[in-house]
Amino acid sequence: MRKKMLLWGGLLAFSVSLAAAQSAHDENVLVLQGARILPITAPPIAQGVLVIKGGKIVAVGEAGKVQIPAGARIQDATGKVIMPGIVDSHSHIGIDGNPTVSDSQDANEGSGPIQPGLRALDAIDPADPNIRMATSGGITTANIMPGSGNVMGGQTAYVKLRGSTMEQMLIPGTLGGMKMANGTNPKGYGSRGQAPMTRMEEAALARGIYVKAQQYKDKWDAYAKAVAAKDKNAKEPDHDLGLDAVVQVLDGKRVVHNHTHRADDVMTVLRLADEFHYRVVVHHGTESCEVADELAKRHIGVSFTMIDSPGGKPETINFSISCPARLEKAGVKVAFNTDDPITNSRLLLRSAALGVRGGMSEDAAMKGLTIYPAEMLDLQSRVGSLEVGKDADFIVLSGAPLSVYTHVIETWIEGEKVFDRNNPADLRYATGGFDVVGRYPQQTGGAQ
Amino acid sequence: MSLRFLQCALLVTVAFPFSLGAQNIAVVAEHLYTMDAGPQGGPGMVLIRDGKIEETRQGANMQPPDGFQVIHGAYVTPGLVDADTTAGVAGAYNIPADQDQDEATDPNTADVSVRDSLNPEDKLYQFVNTYGVTTLQVTPGPANPIAGRAGIFKSAGPLSPFRTADQLIVRLNSGMVFNLGESPKQTYGASHKAPVTRMKTAEMIRDALLQATQYQDKWDKWKREGSDLSKQPTIEAKSAALADVVTGKTPAIFNVYRADDIDTAIRIGTEFHLKYMLASVTEGYLIRDKIKQAGVPCLVGAVMQPVESMETANATYENAALLQQAGIPVAIMTGYVAYVPKSRVLLFEAAIAAANGLGLEGALRAITISPAKILGIDDRVGSLSKGKDADVVVFDGDPFEYTSHVEQVMVQGTVTYRKP
Numbered sequence: 001m002r003k004k005m006l007l008w009g010g011l012l013a014f015s016v017s018l019a020a021a022q023s024a025h026d027e028n029v030l031v032l033q034g035a036r037i038l039p040i041t042a043p044p045i046a047q048g049v050l051v052i053k054g055g056k057i058v059a060v061g062e063a064g065k066v067q068i069p070a071g072a073r074i075q076d077a078t079g080k081v082i083m084p085g086i087v088d089s090h091s092h093i094g095i096d097g098n099p100t101v102s103d104s105q106d107a108n109e110g111s112g113p114i115q116p117g118l119r120a121l122d123a124i125d126p127a128d129p130n131i132r133m134a135t136s137g138g139i140t141t142a143n144i145m146p147g148s149g150n151v152m153g154g155q156t157a158y159v160k161l162r163g164s165t166m167e168q169m170l171i172p173g174t175l176g177g178m179k180m181a182n183g184t185n186p187k188g189y190g191s192r193g194q195a196p197m198t199r200m201e202e203a204a205l206a207r208g209i210y211v212k213a214q215q216y217k218d219k220w221d222a223y224a225k226a227v228a229a230k231d232k233n234a235k236e237p238d239h240d241l242g243l244d245a246v247v248q249v250l251d252g253k254r255v256v257h258n259h260t261h262r263a264d265d266v267m268t269v270l271r272l273a274d275e276f277h278y279r280v281v282v283h284h285g286t287e288s289c290e291v292a293d294e295l296a297k298r299h300i301g302v303s304f305t306m307i308d309s310p311g312g313k314p315e316t317i318n319f320s321i322s323c324p325a326r327l328e329k330a331g332v333k334v335a336f337n338t339d340d341p342i343t344n345s346r347l348l349l350r351s352a353a354l355g356v357r358g359g360m361s362e363d364a365a366m367k368g369l370t371i372y373p374a375e376m377l378d379l380q381s382r383v384g385s386l387e388v389g390k391d392a393d394f395i396v397l398s399g400a401p402l403s404v405y406t407h408v409i410e411t412w413i414e415g416e417k418v419f420d421r422n423n424p425a426d427l428r429y430a431t432g433g434f435d436v437v438g439r440y441p442q443q444t445g446g447a448q
Numbered sequence: 449m450s451l452r453f454l455q456c457a458l459l460v461t462v463a464f465p466f467s468l469g470a471q472n473i474a475v476v477a478e479h480l481y482t483m484d485a486g487p488q489g490g491p492g493m494v495l496i497r498d499g500k501i502e503e504t505r506q507g508a509n510m511q512p513p514d515g516f517q518v519i520h521g522a523y524v525t526p527g528l529v530d531a532d533t534t535a536g537v538a539g540a541y542n543i544p545a546d547q548d549q550d551e552a553t554d555p556n557t558a559d560v561s562v563r564d565s566l567n568p569e570d571k572l573y574q575f576v577n578t579y580g581v582t583t584l585q586v587t588p589g590p591a592n593p594i595a596g597r598a599g600i601f602k603s604a605g606p607l608s609p610f611r612t613a614d615q616l617i618v619r620l621n622s623g624m625v626f627n628l629g630e631s632p633k634q635t636y637g638a639s640h641k642a643p644v645t646r647m648k649t650a651e652m653i654r655d656a657l658l659q660a661t662q663y664q665d666k667w668d669k670w671k672r673e674g675s676d677l678s679k680q681p682t683i684e685a686k687s688a689a690l691a692d693v694v695t696g697k698t699p700a701i702f703n704v705y706r707a708d709d710i711d712t713a714i715r716i717g718t719e720f721h722l723k724y725m726l727a728s729v730t731e732g733y734l735i736r737d738k739i740k741q742a743g744v745p746c747l748v749g750a751v752m753q754p755v756e757s758m759e760t761a762n763a764t765y766e767n768a769a770l771l772q773q774a775g776i777p778v779a780i781m782t783g784y785v786a787y788v789p790k791s792r793v794l795l796f797e798a799a800i801a802a803a804n805g806l807g808l809e810g811a812l813r814a815i816t817i818s819p820a821k822i823l824g825i826d827d828r829v830g831s832l833s834k835g836k837d838a839d840v841v842v843f844d845g846d847p848f849e850y851t852s853h854v855e856q857v858m859v860q861g862t863v864t865y866r867k868p
Contacts, residue, residue: 099761100754308752308796309575311540312788317571319789341754342788353850404803404850431804432751432764439734441770 029053029069030415034078035396040370041385050082052392055414060386080409083366083401084386085140085393086348089303089373090257090283090337093131093161093345094124094144100341104128107147109154113186113196114209116178117242118154120144121166129434134345135161135419136430138395138408139338141171141374141383145179148259151186151196151205153179155245156257158377160393162413171379177281178249180206181259182268184315203268210276213246220247249278255378256280257303261315263290270294281376283337286316289323292330301333301376304368305342306351324368325359334364335373346430353402366401472497473861474512475840477524480504481809482832483817488809494524496838499861504832521855523847525812526832527582527839530794531747531819532701532727532781536586536601536613537562540571542790549589549784551596552635555643556656558693559685560596562586563620566613568601572791576782577603578865579795580847580854582839583820583829585622587727589784590631590703593649594656597689598623598701600825602839604857604864618825623701623725624693626653626716628709629759650712657720660690667691693722700724701747703783705759707731714742725822728783730760733770745777745822748814750792751800753785768814769805779819780811799848808848 030052037048039060049066051059059066068074097104106123109115124144134142141160146153156177159169182202190197196205219237226234248254258269258280266288273280282288285302288295295302304327310319324334336351338344343351352365360368374384382391396410408430411419420426428434473496480492482504493510495502512518539546548565551557566586567573576584581603588595600618604611628649637644643652666681673679692698700722702713710726717724726732728749732739739746748768755761764770772778780801782792794815802811820830828837838861845852857865 098755099758100756101758307789308793309540309572309789309791311572312542312785312790314541314543316788317540341756344752344754347752350850356851357853402851404799404848407803428764431766433733433762433766436734436762440764441733441736 026053026069026071027073029058029072030075031068031072032075032077032082032396033063033068034076035080035082037386038081038083038366038401039386040084040366041387048082050386050394052415055392055416057386057388057390057392059388077396081397081399081401081406082386082394083397084370084384085395085411085413086138086369087335087373087377087379087384088134088139088142088338088340088345088348089281089335089376090305091134091139091142091144091340091345092147093134093142093340094126094128095120095146096130096341097125097128098130098133107145108149109146110149110188113151113189113202113205115146115150115154115242116152116209116245118146119157120146120154120176120179121157121170124157124159124166124169126164126166126169129429130340130345131161132419132426132429132434134338134340135411135413136408136421136426137344137346137348138397138411139345139348140393140395140411140413140418141377141379143177143257143377145177145257148179148181148185149188151181151202152209152246153181155179155254158379160413162416162418171382174377174379175248175254177255177257177377178245179259180256180269182206183259183261183265184313185259199265199268203272206272207275209246210250210272213243213250214276216240216243217247217250250276252279255376257283259283261286263287265315266291267294270298270300273298273300284339285327286319286323288332289320289326289330292327292332295327296331301335301372302327303335303337303373303376304351304355305337305339306354307343321354321358323358324355324365328360328364333372333375334360334368335376336365336368337373349401349406349408350404353404356402362402471861472516473519473838473858474510474516475519475521475524475842476510476512477521477842479523480506480832481523481525481812483526483813484831484833494832494838494840496840496858496861499838501832501834501836501838503834519842519856521842522845523843523852524832525580525841525843525847526816526830527837527841527857527859528580528794528815529779529819529823529825529830530576530581530584530782530815531779531823532587532598532703532783533576533584533791533794534587534589534784535576535584535782535791536567536570536573537565538572538589538784538790539567540575540790542787546570550591550635551588552591555592555632555636555652556594556686557588557592557596558594558624558656558687558689560588561621562588562597562599563613563617566599566601568611568613568616573603576791576794577857577859578854579793580841580857581794582841582857582859583618583825585819585823587623587625587701587784590627591635593627593632593643593652594686594690595625595627595703597621597698598625600823602859605859605862618828621692621698622823623699624689625701625703625727626713627703628712629705630757646709646712650716653716654719656686656690657694657716660687661694661720663687664691664694694720696721696723701727703727705730705749705757707735709759710735711738714738714744717744718742727781729771730763730767733764733767734762736771736774736776739771740774740776745779746771747779747781747819747822748801749781749783750785750797752797753783753792756786765800765804768801769810772806772810772814777818777822778814779822780814781819795847795854799850802848808846811848
């Protein structure tokens with residue numbers, strides 16, 4: 001079956017490139033050739049060609065087997081590696097801004113633990129330098145989320161890292177997900193004598209909002225039915241901003257992104273999802289490998305945060321870089337996230353590399369940067385691999401993706417270059433020091 | 449009593465299943481980095497006897513002498529030296545019960561010593577050993593303008609179920625930590641206590657150093673005039689500790705981030721003729737000529753740490769390389785971390801420096817011989833040289849590659865970690 005799909009893919013690529021060839025001197029076509037190409041959903045191509053037009057991938061394949069349209073702009077990428085743009089399934093760039101002062105911190109609405117009506121998009125600053133830093137690390141798509149201080153933190157935003165307004169950043173047709181959290185962080189209210197003070201209350205608050213949303217949904221369903229039956233007495237229920245969003249969770253239109261660390265907290269996440277039949281991704285999942293079978297059984301993936309050392313709070317004390325490997329062995333799909341600022345967006349490739357250090361296969365680690373997080377955000381038809389018809393989101397690397405010595409040279413989103421390491425201003429987003437470019441010492445060998 | 453002994457023996461066995469004890473070991477390396485003056489990275493062999501380096505030999509196909517247990521490794525380096533860390537005093541759980549790095553009740557706690565907070569059983573203290581760190585300068589945290597005395601310790605061994613800080617001492621009172629910049633202001637300023645501003649922090653430090661100078665003068669005078677017990681000056685613990693700083697017996701460690709704070713540190717260091725070094729030094733690259741001119745070594749802070757403050761917003765991965773290129777002695781340090789992850793990993797931080805201008809050998813230098821020299825402990829650690837402690841790390845690949853592994857760590861000839 002896989003062979004068949006490959007064949008179809010090849011035919012499609014062939015016919016598309018033929019069509020492109022027919023329109024002579026098409027300067028809107030960009031061709032990158034000579035690089036090792038890692039399509040992710042297909043085997044690596046040693047000498048590859050990538051053809052882009054209108055922000056989409058129109059062909060990808062082996063040199064000599066892909067026709068180069070006449071008049072196309074050709075970029076030589078010999079010796080480089082090209083892979084899909086990285087998808088970060090858990091980030092706070094733009095909403096927890098740089099520099100870190102209270103004015104730029106908008107992720108945690110600490111005024112109450114249930115906040116389904118909040119939208120991350122209303123607090124994201126497209127001008128936050130953290131966003132450009134993320135593109136310097138090869139990230140092209142991100143799920144920007146409210147923080148983990150609340151049981152239900154608000155609606156997340158699925159964005160491309162380009163543009164100067166949220167409207168330009170948001171991926172058309174996406175609702176975003178719903179942020180939830182359990183364990184230590186929402187218990188922060190307890191220190192002020194407010195609920196939740198315990199994990200029991202966290203779960204009770206979560207159940208409370210879903211029960212309420214279910215009743216709200218029932219009311220609206222009854223109303224819709226009455227309208228359909230032309231019932232003149234049908235009375236439109238009042239709208240509720242928050243409950244509308246929770247109903248989207250119950251309807252499966254909005255995935256729950258659930259911050260959780262300890263194994264028993266992961267099980268609480270599963271218990272709630274089972275009870276209310278919603279779709280969920282486990283985020284962080286420090287001890288998720290302890291209940292890997294429970295996750296595998298339900299086909300629930302883990303968006304894992306690769307931190308450097310255990311601790312910082314009790315629920316991460318058992319952190320191990322081998323957790324993703326254990327999840328992989330159990331058949332659980334693992335994505336790597338930055339949780340920026342917890343890990344820096346310039347270094348998400350590194351997180352996957354540490355997954356390999358912990359015993360993961362390189363194949364699963366690379367998928368954990370691309371197609372798996374895309375699936376977790378319902379974006380797999382647009383991003384996460386280099387396939388014909390997908391968005392032209394890709395990165396050009398100086399070498400093997402998981403080597404410390406490799407740098408991201410270029411980052412492209414929908415056919416537009418958003419980061420270029422050879423541009424001195426861009427370079428300082430990669431190294432740091434972008435705010436003092438004028439005073440930055442003459443570079444003497446850092447760039448490769 | 450014998451039962452108790454048995455229990456102890458059992459504990460040792462459980463805790464150190466791979467312990468070899470200090471014996472004769474030959475470490476045969478495909479790539480040997482001795483970090484001494486000789487050639488680096490070629491094949492070679494390190495001979496260890498009684499916990500010390502007996503000899504290093506360069507060349508391939510080495511035949512280990514009889515009676516030496518043989519360990520093979522792809523890359524072999526000296527044990528890593530973390531020049532400034534709060535591991536062991538700022539515990540892994542990050543709850544009040546295990547945070548003993550900041551005595552934030554008085555801006556001047558010159559009289560405290562990390563020796564009295566250090567918990568070698570802390571999870572992080574043991575964790576750093578698994579990533580090759582064998583020697584650490586443990587420092588007080590960032591809260592106080594005058595934070596107290598640092599100490600240099602081994603990360604592990606001698607084998608005992610009751611490890612104590614004192615068993616691990618390399619040198620006590622290895623430095624007096626002074627914090628400039630945001631942290632002291634935030635610690636005290638929020639409750640309207642001094643220091644509220646950088647001005648006050650500098651004044652408090654200068655004032656304490658001035659008092660210590662006068663205190664020292666008083667004692668010198670008393671000694672000169674015959675040490676008459678009836679006229680003995682009152683002992684002031686803080687001034688006594690700082691007197692060692694003004695006399696150069698204890699080096700000052702200025703923990704600084706912003707360029708102007710670095711400048712303030714140099715100003716104070718110059719004024720009191722201190723023997724001193726700079727730690728963290730985030731914006732050091734912007735003021736490197738001044739640092740070079742002052743002749744101050746730099747302990748370069750972790751760059752993968754989240755930007756948690758204004759003063760670290762201009763952090764660059766190239767800081768270590770730029771300072772090194774300016775001719776400044778550079779060591780890489782991990783420092784203090786407030787939240788998850790609770791400790792940086794020295795090897796990982798050096799890896800970023802290696803990939804951003806410092807290169808493999810330069811980065812390795814910055815976590816071995818360079819910190820050993822800056823801290824004045826290069827007679828014991830920092831290179832695989834005859835007579836030094838047999839602190840050795842064995843890797844299965846380039847030490848800085850993300851996908852390599854630490855295979856074994858040895859402290860004074862005893863294997864303290866072996867990859868499971």
